[in-house]
Amino acid sequence: MRTSTIRRASLALTATAALGAAAMTGFAATSQATKPPATRTVTAPAGEKLRYSATRLKAPAGRVTLKMINRDDIAHNIAVRGKKLAKPRIGRIVGMGKISKVTATLPAGTYTYYCSVFGHESSGMRGTLTVKA
Ligand SMILES: [Cu+2]
Incomplete structure (x- = not known):
C-alpha cells in the first residue's frame, strides 16, 4: 500500500x-x-490612379500580413510604418499581376501602409491600419 x-x-x-x-x-x-498571420489585402487598381483599393484596414494585434495585388501597369509595393515599429517594413516593388507583401508583429496602435515608390505615397497611395488588442 x-x-x-x-x-x-x-x-x-x-x-x-x-x-x-x-x-x-x-x-x-x-x-x-x-x-498564420492575419492577412489584409488591397489592390492597386488599373489606370495609374496612385491609390489603393482601401484607405482603411483593421487587424487584431499580433502577426499581420499586408498584401497588395498590383493590377496597374506601373510598379508598386506595400510597406508599413508606425511609432511602434522600430523601422518600416517594405515589401518588394512588383509589376502588373504580381503581389507585394509585408509581415510584421504589430502591437495595438495606428499604422500607415503606403507605396514606397517615389512620389506614390504623396500622391495618395497610402492608408491607415488600425490594430486592436
Ligand atoms: Cu506605387
Whole structure:
C-alpha cells in the first residue's frame, strides 16, 4: 500500500516535470509562431490612379500580413510604418499581376501602409491600419 502510493506520487511528479520541460523549451512560443498571420489585402487598381483599393484596414494585434495585388501597369509595393515599429517594413516593388507583401508583429496602435515608390505615397497611395488588442 505504502509503496504503491509512493510510486503514484512519483509518476505524477514525472508527468509534471515533463509538462514543465515542454513549456520551458518554448512549446507555447512555437505554436504562436506557426499560427498564420492575419492577412489584409488591397489592390492597386488599373489606370495609374496612385491609390489603393482601401484607405482603411483593421487587424487584431499580433502577426499581420499586408498584401497588395498590383493590377496597374506601373510598379508598386506595400510597406508599413508606425511609432511602434522600430523601422518600416517594405515589401518588394512588383509589376502588373504580381503581389507585394509585408509581415510584421504589430502591437495595438495606428499604422500607415503606403507605396514606397517615389512620389506614390504623396500622391495618395497610402492608408491607415488600425490594430486592436
Ligand atoms: Cu506605387
